[in-house]
Amino acid sequence: MLKRLRENKSAQGTLLISPTLIVMIGLLIIPLILTLIVSFGQRSPDGNVIYSFSLDNYIRLAGFSTDCTGGASFCFNPLYAQILWRSLALAFNTTVLVIALAYPLAYFIARAHPKRRTTFLFLVLIPLWTNFVIRVYAWMMLLRKEGVINIILGWIMGLLRIPFTPLEMLYTPGAVLVGMVYEFLPFMILPIYTSLEKIDNSLYEAAADLGANSIRTLLRVTLPLSMPGVVAGTILVFIPVMGTFIVSDILGGRQVILVGNLIQRQFLDARDPTFGSAASLILMVLTLIVTYFYTRKFGFGEEIVVA
Amino acid sequence: MASEFAVELRDVVKKFITPEGSEMAAVDHVTMQIRNGEFFSMLGSSGCGKTTSLRMIAGFEWPTEGDVYIEGKPMGHLPPFQRNVNTVFQSYALFQHMTVFQNVAFGLEMEGASKDEIARRVGRSLEMVQLTGMDRRRPRQLSGGQQQRVALARALVKTPDVLLLDEPLGALDLKLRKEMQLELKALQQQLGITFIYVTHDQEEALTMSDRIAVMSKGKIMQMGTSVEVYERPANRFVAEFIGESNFLEGKVKSVKGDQAVVDVPAWGEELIGIATGKVKAGDDVSVSIRPEKVRLTDKQGIKENSLEAVVTTSTYIGSDTHVYLDVRGQRFKVWEQNRISTLDPRAYYANGQKVWVTLLSENTLILPKA
Ligand SMILES: Nc1ncnc2c1ncn2[C@@H]1O[C@H](COP(=O)(O)OP(=O)(O)O)[C@@H](O)[C@H]1O
Ligand SMILES: [Mg+2]
Numbered sequence: 001m002l003k004r005l006r007e008n009k010s011a012q013g014t015l016l017i018s019p020t021l022i023v024m025i026g027l028l029i030i031p032l033i034l035t036l037i038v039s040f041g042q043r044s045p046d047g048n049v050i051y052s053f054s055l056d057n058y059i060r061l062a063g064f065s066t067d068c069t070g071g072a073s074f075c076f077n078p079l080y081a082q083i084l085w086r087s088l089a090l091a092f093n094t095t096v097l098v099i100a101l102a103y104p105l106a107y108f109i110a111r112a113h114p115k116r117r118t119t120f121l122f123l124v125l126i127p128l129w130t131n132f133v134i135r136v137y138a139w140m141m142l143l144r145k146e147g148v149i150n151i152i153l154g155w156i157m158g159l160l161r162i163p164f165t166p167l168e169m170l171y172t173p174g175a176v177l178v179g180m181v182y183e184f185l186p187f188m189i190l191p192i193y194t195s196l197e198k199i200d201n202s203l204y205e206a207a208a209d210l211g212a213n214s215i216r217t218l219l220r221v222t223l224p225l226s227m228p229g230v231v232a233g234t235i236l237v238f239i240p241v242m243g244t245f246i247v248s249d250i251l252g253g254r255q256v257i258l259v260g261n262l263i264q265r266q267f268l269d270a271r272d273p274t275f276g277s278a279a280s281l282i283l284m285v286l287t288l289i290v291t292y293f294y295t296r297k298f299g300f301g302e303e304i305v306v307a
Numbered sequence: 308m309a310s311e312f313a314v315e316l317r318d319v320v321k322k323f324i325t326p327e328g329s330e331m332a333a334v335d336h337v338t339m340q341i342r343n344g345e346f347f348s349m350l351g352s353s354g355c356g357k358t359t360s361l362r363m364i365a366g367f368e369w370p371t372e373g374d375v376y377i378e379g380k381p382m383g384h385l386p387p388f389q390r391n392v393n394t395v396f397q398s399y400a401l402f403q404h405m406t407v408f409q410n411v412a413f414g415l416e417m418e419g420a421s422k423d424e425i426a427r428r429v430g431r432s433l434e435m436v437q438l439t440g441m442d443r444r445r446p447r448q449l450s451g452g453q454q455q456r457v458a459l460a461r462a463l464v465k466t467p468d469v470l471l472l473d474e475p476l477g478a479l480d481l482k483l484r485k486e487m488q489l490e491l492k493a494l495q496q497q498l499g500i501t502f503i504y505v506t507h508d509q510e511e512a513l514t515m516s517d518r519i520a521v522m523s524k525g526k527i528m529q530m531g532t533s534v535e536v537y538e539r540p541a542n543r544f545v546a547e548f549i550g551e552s553n554f555l556e557g558k559v560k561s562v563k564g565d566q567a568v569v570d571v572p573a574w575g576e577e578l579i580g581i582a583t584g585k586v587k588a589g590d591d592v593s594v595s596i597r598p599e600k601v602r603l604t605d606k607q608g609i610k611e612n613s614l615e616a617v618v619t620t621s622t623y624i625g626s627d628t629h630v631y632l633d634v635r636g637q638r639f640k641v642w643e644q645n646r647i648s649t650l651d652p653r654a655y656y657a658n659g660q661k662v663w664v665t666l667l668s669e670n671t672l673i674l675p676k677a
Contacts, residue, residue, distance in 0.1 A: 202400035205367050210465065211388040211417035220413070224404045 039277035047271035057278035080262070080279070084286060087259040090173070091241040094180040098237050099230060101181065102188035106229070107222070109189075110196035117197075124189050132183065136250045139179050143169040143251065171253035179247040184240065188233035195229030196222070231298045235291065242287050259283045310379030313469050313501040314341040314364055314392075319373035321359050321525075333359040335525035336373075341469075341503060341518075346495050348504045350512040351522035352548070357505040358397075360522075361471050364503065365394045378468065388417070392469040393462035397477060399454050401446040407433070407457050408442035414465045432464040435494065452483050459494075469501040476511070488515055509549045513537065521545050539583045543593040543674045553601075553639050555594040559586050559673070567673045569594055574614070574635045580671030593674045599642040600670035603630065603656075608665040616664045621656040628655050634664055 005011055014021075039057055042050045061080045068075035109120040127135060142148045150166040157164035169175055199222065207217040245260030252258075259279060266276030321334040334356040341347045349357040362368040363375055366387035375382045377390055387394075393414075402410050411429045420428070433439050436456035446454055455475060462470055475491075476484045492515045495502045506512050512519050513533040521528045521536055521544075528548075529541035540546035543554065557569035560577065567582040569592060578594055586592055607613045616632040616639065625645075632639045641664070647654065656662070 200398065200400065202396045202398050203402065205365075205387070206394070206396060206400040206402075206461075207413075208367075208387045209365060209394045210414035210461070212413070213388070216417065221402060225402075 035277045035280055038274055039281055041274045043272045043274050049274055057275045058282075060275065061278055061282055083257055083259055083262055084282065086256075087242055087283075088286065088290070090177065090180065090258065091238050093177060094184065094241045095234055095238045097177070097181045098184055098188045099233070102185055102192055102233065103226075103230070106189050106192035106196055109193050110199075121190075121193070124186050127182075128186055133246055133250070135183065136179055136247050139175070139182065140170060140250055143175050143178075145170065170251065171255045173252070173256050175251040176248045176256045176258075179251040180241055180244075183244075183247060184237045187236040187240075188230075191232040191236065192226060192229035195226040195232075199225050227298065231295075231300065234294070235300065238294075239287055239291065242290075243283060310376070311342065312340045312376070313343045313345070313378065314503065315339070315376040315379075316360065316363070317373050317376065319360070319363060319370045319375065321356070321363060321368060322371045332371075332525050334363070334370075337522075337525070337527055338373075339520055339527060339530060341501060343468075344499050344501055346492065346502045346504065346515055346517045348506060348512040348516040348519045349522055350506055350509060350519050350549075352507055355522045356525040357507075357522060358473055361394075361473055361503065361505050364390075364469070365392055365471050366390050391467050392471055393465050393467040394471045395455075395458045395462050395473065395475045397473040397475070399446075399458040401454055401457055401461075403446055405445075406442060407438065407444050407446070407449070410446065410457055411442075411461045411464050414461060418465075428464055429460075432460040435463065436460045451478055452487065455479065455487065459491075463498070467500065469503060470495075471503050471505075473505045474507070475504075476506075484511070491515065513549070521548060523548070539581075540595065540672065540674060541584050543595065543676050546593075546595040546672065546674055550597065551640070552595045552597055555596075555637065557592055557594050557673075559588050559590045559592055561588055562586060566668070567592075569673055573637050576614070578612075578666065578671055579668040580673045581669065582673040584675040586673060586675055591676060593676055595672040595674050596666060596670060598629075598640045599627075599644075600667075601639075601641045602665040602667075603641055603643060604663045604665060607663050612666045612668070614664045614666070616662050618656050618658055618660040618662060620658060623655050630656050630662075632662070632664065639664065 005015070037051065038049055040053050040055070042052055042054050042056060044050050063076050063078040063081055065075055065077060066073060105124075109117055109124075112120060140147070144150070145166045145168065147170070149169065154164050154166065203221055203225070204217060207221045212220065243260050245258060245264045248256045248258045248261055249264075252261075260283075263276050263279045263283065266272045266279060270276075316337050316339050319334055319337045320332055322330050322332050325331050337356075337360060349360060351357055359368060363370055364377070366382065366385055366389075369384050377392065382390060402413065405413065408429055411432055412425045415425045415428060429442070430439075433442060436459050438453065438456050438460065441449065441453065446457060449457065455478075458475070472491075476487050479487060488511060491502075491504075504512075504515065513536075516533055518530060518532055519536050520530045523544055529536055529545045531539070531541075536545055537549055540549065546552045547554070555571050555573055555578075557571040557578070559582075560568045560570050562568075562582060565581055566579060567586055569578050569580065571578055571594060580594060602608070604613075607615075614634050616634040618630055619633050619638075620631040622629040622631075623645075628643045628645055630641045630643055632641060643656070645654075
C-alpha cells in the first residue's frame with residue numbers, strides 16, 4: 001500500500017490536497033448546493049422554507065411582482081436590479097480610487113531605502129490589527145454631523161467669520177465610498193508593492209540610459225511591469241466590496257443599500273432565506289462574470305502570486 | 308570628434324557609506340584616458356571598483372571628487388540620457404514585457420524617431436548581432452546568448468560614441484563566451500566606436516583589448532596593452548594577477564639603465580633582470596620569472612645563471628608539461644612545451660629527476676612590491 005503510494009505521483013497529489021479538499025467540499029460545495037436548493041423554495045408564513053421548485057424568488061429579483069399598488073395584478077419595479085447595479089458601480093469606483101491611492105504609495109515604499117520599507121509596510125498593516133467594524137465606526141465618528149470633521153470645519157469657518165451649517169456626510173453614498181476605500185486600501189498596496197519591489201533597479205537605469213525621462217520610464221516600464229500587482233489587488237478588492245454589508249450598514253444607514261445588505265436583511269430581518277439565497281447566488285454569478293472577463297483580459301496577476 | 312580622448316577620468320574618487328556607517332572609497336583617485344575607437348578593458352577581481360567606474364562614466368553615479376570627461380567635456384551631474392554613451396548591463400536588463408523589436412526600438416522612440424526610421428535602424432541593429440527574424444520574440448523565449456545580443460543591439464542602435472559593457476559575457480558558458488569575445492571584438496572594429504569593457508577574466512581582457520587597466524582596491528595598478536601588462540607588469544600585484552609567475556624576494560644591489568642586480572638570499576645568488584618600475588639600490592623587490600620562460604636542461608648550461616634542481620611533481624596536460632621543482636629549497640614551476648610527439652616517459656620528467664634550470668636576464672623581472 002505504502003509502496004504503491006510511493007510510486008504513484010497522482011495518488012500522492014490527491015493525498016496532499018485531501019485536507020483542503022474535505023474543507024472545500026464540506027464548507028463550500030455542499031453549502032452552495034444547499035443555497036441553490038433553498039433558493040428555489042418558498043417562504044412559509046412563519047418564516048420556514050417550503051422545499052419546492054419555484055422560480056418565484058428569481059422572478060421577484062428581476063423586478064416582477066404580483067403584490068402591486070393600485071390593484072394591478074402584475075407590475076414591474078427594478079428595485080433589486082438597481083441595488084445590484086449600485087453595488088457593482090460602488091465596487092468599481094472603490095477599486096479605481098483604491099488603485100489611484102495605493103499605486104503612488106506602493107511606488108514610494110518600493111523605492112524607499114530598504115531599511116525604511118519594513119517600517120512603511122508595517123504602518124500600512126497597522127489598521128488591520130483593529131477590528132473591521134471598529135474601524136468603520138471610527139469613520140462614523142469623523143463623518144457625523146457633530147463629528148470631528150464638522151467640528152474642525154466649523155472652527156475654521158468661525159475664524160474666517162463665514163456662517164457654517166454642519167455638512168451632512170454620514171449616510172450618503174460618499175460616506176460608504178470613503179469607508180470602502182479606507183477598508184480595502186492595504187489589500188491593493190501590498191500586491192502592487194510586491195510587484196514594484198521585484199523590478200530590478202537596472203531596468204530603471206536601462207530606461208534612463210536609452211533616453212527615457214522619469215515620466216516615460218513610469219509609463220513605459222514601471223506601470224506595465226507592475227500590472228500583475230494591480231490585477232491581483234483588483235481581484236482582492238473588487239470581490240469583497242461586491243459582497244460586504246458592514247460598511248454600507250454603518251456609514252450608509254438606510255440610504256445606501258447594497259446587495260450585501262439585501263441578503264443580510266432577508267436572512268435576519270425578513271426571515272426569508274429563500275429570497276436571500278437567490279440574491280446570494282445572483283451576486284455570486286455577477287461577481288464571477290465580472291471576474292471572468294477581467295481575468296481573461298489581464299490574467300490573475302499570477303506572476304506575483306506564483307513567483 | 309573634438310577631443311583626442313573619448314573618455315577621461317581625472318582624479319576620480321567615489322566614496323560609499325558602508326552598512327557599518329563608515330566611508331569607503333570604491334574608486335580611489337583614478338585617472339585614465341581612453342582613446343577614440345579603442346577597446347579598453349578594466350580588469351580586476353570582484354569589488355575592486357570596476358563597475359563603479361563604469362557607472363560614473365554612464366552617469367548612474369556621480370564622482371565624490373574629480374570628474375568624468377566625455378569628448379573633452381566635463382560631465383558633472385549630467386544624467387545618463389544626456390551623455391552619448393550607452394551601457395550593456397551585466398544582467399542585460401531587458402524589458403520583459405516588450406518584444407525583442409520593442410526593446411531595441413525603445414531608445415529610438417525616446418529620441419522621437421519616425422516609425423520608418425525605427426523599423427530600418429532596429430532591423431539593421433538586429434542584423435548586426437545576428438538576431439534577424441527574432442524580433443517578435445519576448446526576452447524570456449531567448450537563450451542567454453541571444454538575450455545578450457538583444458542587450459547589445461539595444462545599446463548599439465543609439466549609435467553611441469562609447470559603449471560601456473559590464474561583464475557582458477559573465478553569464479554565458481565557456482564555449483559561447485569565447486565565440487562572443489571574437490564577435491564583440493569584430494563588431495567593435497567594424498563599427499569603430501570606443502568600447503569600455505569590464506571583466507574579472509584576465510584571459511578575456513588579454514584577448515580582446517587594445518589596452519587594459521588593471522585595478523585593485525579602487526586604484527589602477529597598471530595601464531597598458533595586453534603585451535605590456537603581461538611582459539612588463541608594473542608591480543608584483545599585476546604579475547600575480549595576470550598569468551602565473553615564480554616570485555622570489557630580494558634587495559636591489561645596483562641599477563643600470565633598465566637593468567638591476569638583485570640579491571636573492573633564498574638562493575644565495577645575485578640575479579640580473581629587467582626593472583619594470585622605478586627601483587633604486589637598497590629597495591626590497593620581488594623577482595618574477597614566468598614559468599614558460601625558463602629552460603630545463605639535463606646538463607649545466609651557461610654557468611652564471613644555471614641552477615641545479617630536483618623535480619618534485621610533473622603533470623602532463625597535453626600541450627604542456629607542468630614541472631614543479633625544488634631549486635635550492637624553493638618551490639619553482641616551469642611550463643615545458645611538448646614540442647615532440649613521443650611516448651617516451653623520459654621526455655616528460657620523472658619525480659626526483661635532477662635537472663638544470665636556466666634563467667635569462669631578459670626573462671627575469673624586478674618588480675616593486677606595491
Ligand atoms: N551603491 C553602493 N553602496 C555601497 N557600497 C557600494 C555601492 N556600490 C558598490 N559598492 C562597493 O564598492 C566596491 C566596489 O564595487 P564594484 O565597483 O561593484 O566592484 P567590481 O565591479 O569591481 O566588482 C565594493 O566593495 C562594493 O561593495
Ligand atoms: Mg562589477
